[in-house]
Amino acid sequence: MSYLVLQERPKDEITDTTFKKVTEPLPETLKKGQVLVKVSYVSVDPAMRGYLADVRSYLPPIAIGAPMRAAGLGEVIKSENPDFPVGEIVRGFYGFADHFISQDGSDLEKLPFKDVEIPQYLALFGITGLTAYTGLMNLIDPKPGQTIVVSGAAGAVGSIVCQIAKLKGARVVGIAGTPEKVKWLLNDLKIDAALNYKSPDYEKEFVEATKDLIDGYFDNVGGKTLDLALKQAKVHAKFAQCGGISGYNGKVEPLYNYMNIVKFRIKLEGFIVIDFKSDFPKAIADLSTWLREGKIISRLDIIDGNVDELPRALAGLFKGANTGKRIVKL
Template sequence: MNRQVILTSRPTGVAQAENFAIVDASSLPLADGQIRIRNRYLSVEPAMRGWIADTGNYSAPVAIGAVMRALAVGEVVESMTEKYRPGELLVGWFGWQDEAVVEQSDIVRQITEVDLPPSLALGILGINGVSAHLALTLIGEPTSGDTVLVSTAAGAVGSAVGQIAQIFGCRTIGITGGSEKVAQCTEHFGYDAALDYKAANFAGALAAACSDGVNVYYDNTAGAISDLVYPHLSVNARVVICGTAAISSWSPWPDGPRVERHLLLKRARMQGFVIFDHMDKYEASVAQLADWVRSGRLRYQEDILNGLDTCPDALAGLYRGENKGKRIIKL
């Protein structure tokens, strides 16, 4: 039998444990060209909230009754293709389940970094690290001396953005929630400064830290945090929109301060980033990130939960801020 986590109801806002169920399903036979994967690690992404929403997303929503869409690292146990052999480790769209029967199109890549933990293929060497690297370099265009401001700076994407910006010679400022994560940003991930958006003096602290302007704002939150950031953009600033975690719902569309005047006066550029538009650069990005990890220039932290039973509440816990680093479920 194959245990699976399925979506049982469409959530409003962040999915809770009651929106999922764990069911037993029969193992399926393989057809020609298919691969059977035994999952080892499952990913938990902030973007999952959008994948199960019924409107306003960049991919088709997960259907009610379907296995929860997720990246996973798994081992090939049976293959009906010559390209992949039993024993190889792959990362791909294998879902929240013990076992997956997949097409070759579901595979993102074969894991070849045998000297590094395979779980990294879901974090710093996966969609999070690649998004940080490509969005920062392609849209943010950091240059030495720039000030780079990052929201959700202690998260799997944000922590990588700050470190990569420093590799490019930038001054880095992180925005995160709580004193523990502020310390994590500066002590573990090397930010030059970190600010607690929950603090009463956040607006003042932000103004002081950004007194010379923000050249690159890597935004993972939107909402009230970003409303306070925009007045501090420098001339010709670049704003990277990688997430909107602070917006609880897009129906009805939320009101808020308008950004257009800031973009006009500062001749700033704002652009969204979705990793699926840049898959042709994925492998090269992983190779660069892996070299930085090996040399100690790029650090990471993992928040590992154990067992499929932890899946239903894993996404809600992520939005409650419980994780310290990339959230992964180990099977």
């Protein structure tokens, strides 16, 4: 079995020396209660960059020499636990690894639906979908006719936020980083307006797209787009601060319109998905209904590879390489 441990903390971008691969033999036998999982899919998420920094956060940083933290899906290939028979597909936090040994099964979760493609349990029915649903509904609660702006709109979380806001009757403006992503947002997700933040006229286009001002802003990137959203916010606008991917590699842009928070009494609130754990059952119920009814698209960006591919897949998130939820298939 192979897995990656943190070798050195990146100063900015993740490189080939950030992680080190460790290889160990698989156990020939298991102790009572143990379960051996062959990992099939590993989730790659922007939040992982924060795990690598030795700073105070909502989770402790990964120690040098410790395994990477990551959600995954896999198949039970050996078991001494009657609750998890061989062949069962299970979800857990397996790290950047191709196998995982559970000591008692308490860190494994069976999949509730059998009619959904398996990788969706790291996407729409994983942290991604739950983050989009709970953050939007609790902090913004979009209403018909309101204007909701979503940054990182073609990413894993942002694309789901856009669609839920549309289902709630809002006018949705999505921000992305390529013409192809803008086209996808307009043609596939059917949002009302989509902008490329790399356009030379981006600020002018943003102001035009939000000329009636913003009721809610779901932020995945921070930086210039957050500053523009503050400029265009209505009185009592609601901002859900989910992430700041534009500054995760150490390049943080200033906010020039910060005082608009005071002038327009903007409610700007950060959140972590586990803040709304009590809402998870309703979120899963709604998301599964919308998926089956064809009202929501959960695009998967799957890369085939092995554990060596995981750092590159993660680094690509900060260069806009993905559309939808990035997952590595081992």
